[in-house]
Amino acid sequence: MRNYAIRFLNSHASSAILGPYDPQEVGAVTLFEDVDCSGASARFYWNPASLENGTFYNFEDMVYGGMRNNEVTSVMVPKGYAVKLYDN
Numbered sequence: 001m002r003n004y005a006i007r008f009l010n011s012h013a014s015s016a017i018l019g020p021y022d023p024q025e026v027g028a029v030t031l032f033e034d035v036d037c038s039g040a041s042a043r044f045y046w047n048p049a050s051l052e053n054g055t056f057y058n059f060e061d062m063v064y065g066g067m068r069n070n071e072v073t074s075v076m077v078p079k080g081y082a083v084k085l086y087d088n
C-alpha cells in the first residue's frame with residue numbers, strides 16, 4: 001500500500017503502473033501520518049542484502065521515501081516482518 005499525500009494532489013492522476021508485489025520476497029513497511037492507516041504515507045522496503053539487523057533508514061532517507069514530517073500515527077507491517085521506530 002502506498003498513498004503519498006494523495007489528498008494534497010486534488011485527486012488528479014495522469015497514469016498508473018501496476019505490478020506484482022510479494023512481501024515474502026521483499027517486504028515493505030508503510031508509515032502513515034493519520035490514524036487507521038490513512039492519510040499521507042511512505043513505504044520502506046527491506047533490503048535482502050542488508051545485515052542481519054535489518055535495513056536501516058535515517059531521517060533523510062525517510063523524507064526521500066515520502067515522509068512529509070517527523071510524525072507517524074499508524075503503521076502497516078507485512079506478516080513475518082517487524083519494524084522498530086526511533087525518535088531523533
